[in-house]
Amino acid sequence: MYCNTASYGLPPRPAWEALQSALDEWHGGRTSWEHWGRSTEAARASFARLLDVDIGRVAVGSTVSELIGSVVTALPAEARVVVPDVEFTSTLFPLLVQRRLDVRTVPAARLADAIAEGVEAVAFSAVQMSTGEVADLDAIVAAAEGSGAITLCDATQAVGWLPLQADRFDAVACGGYKWLMSPRGSAFLTVSDRLLERVVPHSAGWYAGENVHESYFGPPLRLASSARRLDLSPAWFSWVGTQPALELIERIGIPAIHAHDLSLANRFRAGIGLEPSDSAIVCADLPGGAERMERAGIIAAVRGGRLRTSWHLYNDEHDVDRVLDVLDR
Ligand SMILES: Cc1ncc(COP(=O)(O)O)c(C=O)c1O
Incomplete structure (x- = not known):
């Protein structure tokens, strides 16, 4: 994923x-x-x-x-x-x-x-x-x-x-x-x-x-x-x-993509206890999170010591829920 x-x-x-x-x-x-x-x-x-x-x-x-x-x-x-x-x-x-x-x-x-x-x-x-x-x-x-x-x-x-x-x-x-x-x-x-x-x-x-x-x-x-x-x-x-x-x-249109990406990013934020935001990129302090993701074969990144996930067109709610699951949230 x-x-x-x-x-x-x-x-x-x-x-x-x-x-x-x-x-x-x-x-x-x-x-x-x-x-x-x-x-x-x-x-x-x-x-x-x-x-x-x-x-x-x-x-x-x-x-x-x-x-x-x-x-x-x-x-x-x-x-x-x-x-x-x-x-x-x-x-x-x-x-x-x-x-x-x-x-x-x-x-x-x-x-x-x-x-x-x-x-x-x-x-x-x-x-x-x-x-x-x-x-x-x-x-x-x-x-x-x-x-x-x-x-x-x-x-x-x-x-x-x-x-x-x-x-x-x-x-x-x-x-x-x-x-x-x-x-x-x-x-x-x-x-x-x-x-x-x-x-x-x-x-x-x-x-x-x-x-x-x-x-x-x-x-x-x-x-x-x-x-x-x-x-x-x-x-x-x-x-x-x-x-x-x-x-x-x-063809899809930026407004629709904006709504889709933000809804996924904010679903993820809610799952890890953060307030909603205006970004498709979520950076969070989740100790051990990057290692759990890697073991589960999920590709994300670490920037400035924080786990960075970014949500786009090919992602859906199941992806968010899977990541939350792997992070034990
Ligand atoms: C904000 C921003 N600008 C530019 C780039 C890439 O720059 P370049 O095309 O010079 O490698 C990146 C890559 O991570 C970026 O995040």
Whole structure:
């Protein structure tokens, strides 16, 4: 049994089957590659619809850290950036490596307050991977509007179950392999106009060209005018699996998934004596719990010494009850 989507999501059948047939084509050298690339474009369109943002604002890549690494080039020298102290390092390290920036960590609960005058950017996860905590997005957006701070949101633990509107933020980065149930190797970035103007697309290659298939060789530099200028060349097979996974999520709809995931997470919370919460990820101090789960063949995780379970589409109430049983609750 699997309750660890916060680590990686399980592929829906159409995603698995599409990937198998692409691997078979590859194995036999039976096709050219262009149609694998078309999956990237269909997935980009799905992502734009899911986050209610214009497709021209969506860039694609393989990992969150690379995409965040691109957008932080927009921040000027000495810019003060605030980040929650528990932030995942794929968002934190791309900032810290820019030694020209003044990066300060603050307790997650104080993030909105810390976006005061003088702060030029805030970088944070919409949902924290180590605690499951959902950020106070309204408070962060309001504080940033007040001070003019750039907002960089890592929504990897959110998109796929938490309703989110990307154009509330200057940038939203998201890996596909967790709540979007896609293979490792597909990731998205949305960018605002003011950010796109300032970013240096330092990983640009042929796929960042205005016309991809006329950008194979030779100068001049001819990058896309839209967010596609931040594209990284697609890892084909990852995208072949990502397209059907996103289409399935669109068909079911985020509101329905949100309700399903939260009802399971809160059923589990009730079983271990916790108040209901607003997260599909539950982190709890349950001494010996991880060992019991492992012995029972249930896949969960331990983060910061606490048992982390995460509940998604393929889980149901029986799964929750089984885990509670194994935990003797
Ligand atoms: C919040 C968050 N962002 C990003 C990632 C993955 O980042 P990357 O694609 O750079 O490996 C994870 C993985 O656990 C995560 O929890």
